[in-house]
Structure formats: C-alpha cells, structure tokens
Amino acid sequence: MTPAWPRSPVLEIARDSVRTFVSRIFSLATGAALSVLIARWLGPEGQGFYSLCVTASLVAAFTVNCGLGLSNVYFLGKGRFSAEEIASVSFGYAILGGVLGFVSASVVVLSVDIPGLGGVPMLPLILAFAAIPLYNLSEYYFYFLIGSDRIKHFNVASASRNALQLVLFVPLVVVAGLGLDGALLSWFLGLGGVTLLSVFFVTRTVSVRPSVRPDVLKASVSFGIKGYLSRIASFLYYRIDLFIVSYFLDARAVGYYAVSVLIAELLWNVPSSLAPGVMFKSATEDSKGRDLLTAAACRHALLVCLVAAGGIALVAKPAIEFAFGSEFLPSVRPLLVLLPGTAFLSVGSILANDFVGRGRQAMNSVAAFITLLINVPLNFILIPVWGISGAAAASAFSYCTGTAVMLFVFLRLTGLRPSDVLLPRAGDLRAYVSFVREFLKRS
Numbered sequence: 205m206t207p208a209w210p211r212s213p214v215l216e217i218a219r220d221s222v223r224t225f226v227s228r229i230f231s232l233a234t235g236a237a238l239s240v241l242i243a244r245w246l247g248p249e250g251q252g253f254y255s256l257c258v259t260a261s262l263v264a265a266f267t268v269n270c271g272l273g274l275s276n277v278y279f280l281g282k283g284r285f286s287a288e289e290i291a292s293v294s295f296g297y298a299i300l301g302g303v304l305g306f307v308s309a310s311v312v313v314l315s316v317d318i319p320g321l322g323g324v325p326m327l328p329l330i331l332a333f334a335a336i337p338l339y340n341l342s343e344y345y346f347y348f349l350i351g352s353d354r355i356k357h358f359n360v361a362s363a364s365r366n367a368l369q370l371v372l373f374v375p376l377v378v379v380a381g382l383g384l385d386g387a388l389l390s391w392f393l394g395l396g397g398v399t400l401l402s403v404f405f406v407t408r409t410v411s412v413r414p415s416v417r418p419d420v421l422k423a424s425v426s427f428g429i430k431g432y433l434s435r436i437a438s439f440l441y442y443r444i445d446l447f448i449v450s451y452f453l454d455a456r457a458v459g460y461y462a463v464s465v466l467i468a469e470l471l472w473n474v475p476s477s478l479a480p481g482v483m484f485k486s487a488t489e490d491s492k493g494r495d496l497l498t499a500a501a502c503r504h505a506l507l508v509c510l511v512a513a514g515g516i517a518l519v520a521k522p523a524i525e526f527a528f529g530s531e532f533l534p535s536v537r538p539l540l541v542l543l544p545g546t547a548f549l550s551v552g553s554i555l556a557n558d559f560v561g562r563g564r565q566a567m568n569s570v571a572a573f574i575t576l577l578i579n580v581p582l583n584f585i586l587i588p589v590w591g592i593s594g595a596a597a598a599s600a601f602s603y604c605t606g607t608a609v610m611l612f613v614f615l616r617l618t619g620l621r622p623s624d625v626l627l628p629r630a631g632d633l634r635a636y637v638s639f640v641r642e643f644l645k646r647s
Contacts, residue, residue, distance in 0.1 A: 252458030261332035264309035271428025273347030280351030302337025320447030369394030434568030538596035545600025552607035575606030
C-alpha cells in the first residue's frame with residue numbers, strides 16, 4: 205500500500221511540486237551546460253549580443269501577449285469557458301498577435317536607432333523576433349496545463365526547452381561554427397520544439413480549432429492584461445539593466461553581467477517549483493487553508509534560497525573561473541551583490557502566483573511598476589559610478605522593495621503576521637525530515 209503523505213501545509217505543496225522541482229533540476233543542469241557553451245564559444249562580447257537579442261525578442265513578445273496564460277488558469281479553475289474554447293482562442297491569438305509583434309519589432313529596429321541595441325547584428329536580432337508567436341503560444345499552453353492540473357505534462361514541456369536548445373547548439377555552433385547566428389538559431393528551433401510539445405499535450409484531451417472568438421478573447425484579455433502588466437514590468441526590471449549596461453558600457457560588460465544574472469537566478473528554481481501548486485490551489489479554493497499554504501510556501505522558499513545563496517557566494521569565484529573561464533571573473537562581484545535581493549524575491553514570486561489564483565492579479569502590476577520605477581533611475585545613477593556592480597545593486601534593492609509591497613498586501617488580505625510568511629517554524633523543519641522519508645519510500 206502506498207504510504208500517505210504527512211499532513212503539513214508545505215507537504216501539500218510538495219506532493220505536487222516535487223516533480224516540478226525534479227524537472228527544474230533537469231532544466232537547471234541542461235541550462236547550465238548550455239550557458240557554459242555559449243560563454244565559451246561566443247566569448248564575453250558574443251554572450252552580450254546573444255543576451256541582448258533574446259531579451260529584445262522577449263520584450264516584443266510581452267507587448268502583444270496580453271496575459272492570456274493567466275486568464276487560462278483562472279477561467280479553467282472557475283469554469284467560465286470550456287477548455288476547448290480557451291485552448292482554441294489561445295492558439296488563434298498567439299499566431300495573430302505573434303505575427304503582429306514580429307512585423308512591428310522588425311520595422312522598429314530597422315528604422316530606429318534603439319539605445320542599448322547599438323552594434324547588435326540585425327540578422328540574429330530579426331531571427332529572435334521570429335520566435336514571438338512560438339514563445340507566446342508555448343506560454344499560453346503551459347498555463348493551460350497548470351489550470352487543468354496537468355502538472356506532469358507541464359513539467360515535461362518546460363524541462364525540454366534548455367535540453368532541445370543544447371542538442372541543437374552543439375551541431376550548429378560547436379561543429380558548424382555558426383557563432384552568434386547559430387546560437388540564436390538553436391534558441392529559435394528549441395523554442396519551436398517546446399511549442400510543438402505543449403500543443404501535443406493540450407490536444408491529447410482537448411479539441412483545438414484556432415480562433416479569435418470575440419467574447420472569449422475580450423474576457424481573456426480584460427482579465428489577463430491586469431495581471432500581465434506586472435509580467436511586462438517584472439521582465440523589464442529583470443532585464444532592462446542589460447540595455448542600460450550596453451548603453452553606458454559595451455557588449456563585453458553585458459556579457460559579464462549576463463553571467464552574474466544567470467547564476468543568481470538559479471535561486472528562482474525553488475519558488476518556480478512551488479508556483480504551479482500555489483496558483484492552482486488559490487484559483488480553486490476559498491479557505492483559510494489557502495492562506496496558510498501560501499505562507500508555508502513563502503517560508504520554505506525563502507529559507508532554501510538564503511541557504512543556497514550563501515553556498516553560491518562561497519564558491520562563486522572558483523566556479524565561474526572553472527565553468528566560464530578566467531575572462532569572466534568580472535562577473536563575480538555583481539553576482540555577490542545580486543544574491544540577497546534575488547533570494548528575497550522568492551517570496552514575491554510565490555505571492556504573485558497566489559494573487560493570480562485569487563483574481564487579484566492587478567496587485568502584481570502595482571508592485572511590479574513600483575519596482576520598475578525604482579530600478580530604472582537607480583541603474584542610471586549607479587552604473588556610471590560602479591559599472592555592472594551598480595546594475596546589480598539597483599536590481600537587488602528594487603527586488604526587495606517590490607517584494608515588501610506584495611508582502612504588505614498579502615498580510616492585509618489574510619490577517620497573517622510577517623513571521624507567518626518569513627520565519628521558519630519548528631514544525632516546518634520537522635516536515636523536511638518527514639518529507640524525505642516519505643519521498644524515499646515512494647521512489
């Protein structure tokens with residue numbers, strides 16, 4: 205007989221999220237190998253150009269995304285539209301909006317000198333823009349799988365992205381020597397493969413007929429855009445510093461800073477593992493237990509991220525030199541500056557998913573824009589003085605500020621205390637032991 209899982213808020217999340225965490229570990233491993241290859245084969249300047257192209261493409265994708273993914277989770281949880289209607293409109297709008305985004309972004313960069321993109325080769329940049337429909341459709345269907353409580357399929361699809369690009373990167377860049385063009389082509393084709401996989405998983409149980417039905421699309425955009433404004437603002441304060449670094453410094457500095465950001469953001473695998481379970485339960489439950497579940501997820505995410513941040517700080521210099529080469533050692537100092545803020549942001553990541561499930565996604569937008577309004581001026585002030593360490597300081601401070609805003613709102617909504625969300629309890633620590641024992645029995 206399969207043993208029952210112990211009753212504990214964190215274990216209720218862990219039962220579903222452990223598989224997500226395993227998929228994240230796989231994605232982390234393949235992503236780390238891919239990042240090392242990109243840095244080694246392209247060098248700091250090529251790494252910088254690659255990061256700028258991918259980031260510019262994602263900014264363009266976000267501008268036409270309209271948050272249909274968030275709507276998918278909420279509407280599936282509440283049963284407002286059928287699964288077939290939601291999946292069909294997601295497909296239709298991903299293509300329509302994606303083509304619009306590709307054409308608009310390409311025209312802009314070909315006709316206007318964009319600050320921060322100076323010197324970036326046009327062919328790789330246009331190729332990156334071509335991925336906009338693929339990115340949005342895969343995201344819509346990732347959220348569809350979460351909203352359908354098909355976390356297993358979501359895990360497989362999301363874990364495949366880095367693996368597919370890694371498989372393609374080797375023949376295109378390492379063997380054929382296509383350099384930056386090959387790296388962007390591997391990213392484009394890998395994203396295409398992930399999109400096909402997500403479509404396959406959705407269409408296994410739902411009949412999809414691509415459409416832009418006005419009533420479904422209007423409701424989806426109306427709901428999703430309120431929360432998706434936060435995604436746009438969040439992505440900008442995560443990545444706009446790359447463009448500001450490029451504006452004040454050069455592509456080599458962007459390459460160094462991109463490695464710092466890459467390593468610091470490894471911490472986000474912890475809240476990302478818990479996020480699908482938190483979002484699903486927040487969308488389908490209306491009870492005090494939901495509040496305690498989110499609080500437990502925040503406590504554990506923060507604890508694990510702080511411990512992991514300390515470990516990364518201890519090995520940062522030798523690890524970067526070993527993996528990326530001594531020419532990337534300028535990445536060490538900004539990494540150390542980024543780590544505390546990135547760890548604290550894990551709480552904000554959990555709360556953001558909880559707010560979406562509650563239908564209060566507008567709060568995410570408010571917090572994100574506050575963070576962005578702090579981040580951008582600080583970057584312009586600190587980068588000319590401290591270089592890429594200044595960019596790291598601006599990001600870390602703004603991360604903490606945005607998370608504090610979200611925490612304040614969550615406490616007002618639930619009546620919980622700050623310690624309920626931030627400080628681990630003795631029962632939480634005992635739960636780790638119980639969890640490991642039960643998981644090993646199931647393995």
